[in-house]
Structures are given as C-alpha cells and as structure tokens.
Amino acid sequence: MNNNIFDKISIDLKKNLKKIGIKKNDIIYLGIDLGKTFSFYKELLFKIDKLSDIKNKCSDIILTALKDYIGQDGTIICPTFSFNFIKSKKFNSKKTKSDLGYFENYFLNQKDILRSLHPIFSVCVWGKKKKIVEPCGKFSFGENSPFSNFLKFNVKFLNIGIKWSETCTYIHHLEHLNGFNHRFYKPTTGKIIHKNKHFIDTYYHPVRYMGLNSKKAEYKIEEHLKKNSLLRETNNKIYCSSLRAGDIHNLVLKILKENSSYFMTKKIVVNINNNDKLTIKENIR
Numbered sequence: 001m002n003n004n005i006f007d008k009i010s011i012d013l014k015k016n017l018k019k020i021g022i023k024k025n026d027i028i029y030l031g032i033d034l035g036k037t038f039s040f041y042k043e044l045l046f047k048i049d050k051l052s053d054i055k056n057k058c059s060d061i062i063l064t065a066l067k068d069y070i071g072q073d074g075t076i077i078c079p080t081f082s083f084n085f086i087k088s089k090k091f092n093s094k095k096t097k098s099d100l101g102y103f104e105n106y107f108l109n110q111k112d113i114l115r116s117l118h119p120i121f122s123v124c125v126w127g128k129k130k131k132i133v134e135p136c137g138k139f140s141f142g143e144n145s146p147f148s149n150f151l152k153f154n155v156k157f158l159n160i161g162i163k164w165s166e167t168c169t170y171i172h173h174l175e176h177l178n179g180f181n182h183r184f185y186k187p188t189t190g191k192i193i194h195k196n197k198h199f200i201d202t203y204y205h206p207v208r209y210m211g212l213n214s215k216k217a218e219y220k221i222e223e224h225l226k227k228n229s230l231l232r233e234t235n236n237k238i239y240c241s242s243l244r245a246g247d248i249h250n251l252v253l254k255i256l257k258e259n260s261s262y263f264m265t266k267k268i269v270v271n272i273n274n275n276d277k278l279t280i281k282e283n284i285r
Contacts, residue, residue, distance in 0.1 A: 005044055010061055016234045016238055025073045027075040027132070029245075032062065037160050037161030038161075075132065082097065086120065086188050117194050118137075118203055131149075132155075138201070138203050140206065141175075151246055158242055163241065183207060212282070217262075225248075
C-alpha cells in the first residue's frame with residue numbers, strides 16, 4: 001500500500017486531536033476501538049493481505065501520531081487490564097498479555113514503557129510522567145492506585161473510535177472514593193513477577209454480589225456529559241473525544257453523593273446481618 005495513505009490518516013487524526021483540545025505536552029489516558037477507528041478507510045486498508053498486518057500498521061499509525069503530536073514531554077497512559085489473573089493466579093508485568101485488545105498489547109510491547117503492578121487492573125505509561133503509575137497498592141482503585149494521580153497530573157481522557165461511556169473505568173475509581181454497597185472487594189492470591197522480583201501476594205478487585213439483578217449502567221453518564229458540555233467530540237472520518245479528569249471527577253462524585261448505586265440499573269441496598277446472611281433490596285426509593 002502507498003505510504004501516502006498512512007500519512008493522510010495520520011494527518012486526519014492530528015486534525016481531530018487539535019479540534020477536541022488535545023495539546024502538546026498533554027498527559028492522556030487512551031481508550032480505543034481499533035476497528036471502528038479505521039472504518040472510514042477500510043477499503044484501502046484491506047488491500048493488505050493479512051489481518052495481523054492491518055492491525056499492526058493501524059496501531060503504529062495511532063501511536064506514532066500521538067507521540068509526534070504531544071511530544072517527548074507528553075505522556076500516554078494505556079489500560080492493559082488482565083482479568084485472566086483471577087483464574088491463572090500468575091502475572092508477569094512484562095509478559096502477561098492484556099485482555100482488552102490488539103492495540104493495548106501493541107502498546108505493552110513498546111520500548112520505554114512502564115506497567116503498573118496490579119495484576120488485574122494494570123496500566124502502561126509512555127513519556128515524561130511515568131511516576132503517574134505509582135503508587136500501586138493491593139486494591140484496583142482508590143488512593144493507592146494510579147487512578148488517584150489523574151487529578152494531580154491533569155490527565156485528559158482521549159477516546160478514539162469509541163465513546164468514553166464505553167471505556168469509563170475511572171467511574172469505578174470514583175465509586176470507590178464515594179463508597180459503594182453493591183460490590184465487595186474480592187481477593188486473589190497469585191505469583192507475581194515484577195522488576196525481576198518473584199513473590200506471592202494478594203490483590204483485590206471489586207465484584208458484584210451474587211443474586212443482584214441490577215446490571216452496570218455507565219451509559220447514564222452520557223446525558224450528564226452533554227448537559228454540562230464537558231465532552232469535546234468530533235467525527236470527521238475518525239471519531240475522537242476528550243474529557244478532563246477534573247471535570248468528570250467532580251461531576252460523578254456529585255452524582256454518587258445522591259445515589260451511590262446510580263451507575264447500576266437499579267438502586268440497591270445490600271445488608272449482611274450478624275449471621276452472615278445476605279439481604280438484597282433493589283429498586284428502592
């Protein structure tokens with residue numbers, strides 16, 4: 001394929017980044033759907049024989065364009081969650097693949113990146129502000145997680161090819177800060193390999209109580225983002241959006257103050273009595 005086509009895609013992406021307020025030296029947290037990102041160019045891209053070649057080239061276009069746009073003093077954070085640890089009980093911060101998709105693993109395999117330690121909710125970082133992934137404690141969210149640094153470092157959520165409401169893990173961090181009743185922190189103990197050290201340790205991730213009929217409902221945030229004009233979007237050949245961590249932090253905590261289970265389909269109260277008997281009430285007023 002003519003390299004001029006790749007150059008054109010890169011230029012189109014950079015134009016969109018400028019339109020949604022991404023700037024040089026920014027710190028961005030990336031959410032991406034590789035297929036949807038390049039749907040406008042699919043007829044050109046599928047002239048390449050192998051699907052793996054297409055995915056690799058598309059990932060390279062995205063990452064190269066972002067690095068060039070924000071510069072060496074900028075920072076890119078990419079989620080590299082690996083839920084398989086819950087079953088395998090093994091995590092190698094350099095070798096364990098992410099369960100999220102092709103791009104996330106492409107990013108993980110780049111040179112000069114640092115991956116946080118939490119074996120389920122790890123994130124990777126490239127750029128100047130690598131300290132953003134520290135501290136990384138035993139709990140997936142909260143004060144001792146990388147997500148707690150997003151305010152301090154003025155992170156911008158950059159979504160490419162997918163809406164923020166579909167990649168909004170940060171809401172779970174804010175639920176943790178506010179307090180929630182519909183989930184509990186489940187421990188998983190396993191073998192960890194990190195920075196050439198081998199050890200056994202226990203990490204925690206939030207899970208819903210069994211018996212809950214209510215489902216996740218992060219989609220509800222869309223209405224609030226539009227109402228408060230917090231989300232900057234463009235859909236010129238490639239869908240892109242940006243959102244400031246400080247804005248979503250303040251908005252969601254305000255919502256959760258009124259209803260801690262707002263981002264579930266039903267309002268919930270879970271009660272455990274002295275005999276460890278679980279009582280669940282849903283759709284309460």
